[in-house]
Amino acid sequence: MPSIENRLWRFHGVAPTAWLAFVYLYLPIVILVVLSFNANKVATLWTGFSFDWYLRVLENDNILRATRNSLVVATGATVVSTFFATLAALAMASGPFRGKGVMNAMLGLPLLVPEIVTAVASLLFFLALGLELGLTTVLIAHIVFCLPFAYLPIRARLEGLDPRLAEAAADLYASRWQAFRRVTLPLILPGVVSGAMLAFIVSLDDFVITFFVAGAGATTLPVYIFGLIRMGITPEVNAISALLLMVSIAFVVLSYRVGRRPS
């Protein structure tokens, strides 16, 4: 633990730079949220407080349809990827074995490959198979890139787990399934919940991959918002964007609280 009198503390500029970084990160978010409550039709001119644009958003059928698509895809992708990732994490936590490195590398791919490359590869793959682009192709693509996000928190949780607990259960004549169900699962559950939440939020936020593999009927919220932004800055876009931001932030904070390792 660094002591207060640590002289590095007085390395000039460290604290101000850090604060600058925080301001830089949060200023646009704050401005966007504030402006979403702006009464004026000119999106950046403040005249008074109003909820109108939020009401306008909630009455917009296209936005509601896009939101429904987003929620359907995010829910499906979360359930499937979290289930798959939990199984994989359990296997990966057990000692070294052949193929572990390959598995690790494959799990890293969706994180490291630029989104646009994944998007192009997926698009070409679906088209080559003759699949019609739509919610199904979006769902498949989302399951793929959600996998590592669901996997990592579960894996981290298993890492901190004492293997002797499961052994103790076995000593007490628990079957493998019982030991998993009664000992391992409750212990890794916060990791599973945290992974599921991250998968959900990553799916809900994705734009580039969805933009490529979604057909005309499968517009998700970010794809719809992108279309709106390209047409111009309007108060409706402010409101729907602010809504999306606040949902994401709520989820991250929640996921952080749930997933924290017990100290």
Place this chain on the structure above:
Amino acid sequence: MRDPRTVLRRALLLAPTGLTLFVFMVIPMGLMGWMSVLEPDTYGGVRWHALSLDAYVQFWYERDLDDSLILNTAYMEIFLRSFLLAGFATLATLVLGFPTALYIALQDERTRQRLILLISIPFWTNLLVRTYAWMLLLRNGGLIDSGLGALGLGSGALDVLYTPTAVAIGFVYSFLPFMVLPIYTSLEKMDWRLVEAAFDLGANRWTALRRVVLPMALPGIAAGCLLVFIPALGSYYIPELLGGGKSLMIGNLIQNQFGTARNWPFGAALSFTLLALVLLAMIVYTRRFRQAPGE
């Protein structure tokens, strides 16, 4: 030692994830590589049995009317611009991110946790929407413009939105958490008594930082640079929204091939080149630091 039931159980547990990633990630990448050496069909698509290196030739050369090849620098300019912007973003996030990570690493446990959450929140929130927020800030008549005007500093319109400068601002903003988090992870493990020891041995602040802190932070710095540079290089909507049509980057060029240009092999070739560059960077990193970036 090898119990066949253990092996079977492990295989069954890994199968869903492994197969999903193999079928929908690895195979598509291979397919993309293959399609990049095929001939384009007239209205999008490819001619499956017509092998051709045209997509890669097209990057450097243009076919003249008499079928002779002439050097075409348009695509190279786009690549160069992309590398410059991504490089600038990497440098700027490093200059801003390293002190930030250092600052966080020097706090007590509770404050650290809170600050890391603060850094992580933008990381997880919708980047498209946050890019849009910059449009509100940067446009003429927007907040920065009118703010400067009110202070008497503005001389006419700001004229930043739809320029490469706006793209650079957007990049630094978007990718800053990618730089701070891995550097922090390296510094977190740091034994600060080493720094004290360096001081006791007569090092000044700068020497202590350079000789003790920096070597510890190096894997994090390298990982951070990769994690900023790669997504910036392949970025699509940040240049699209903040750069307007003028500062076309690789991502926009790729998207074009599947939109108006309808040249799938060229789009596949560009993506494949990007993928190759990324994998190369990964291999170099893993060789050098013996761990995957971000770990």
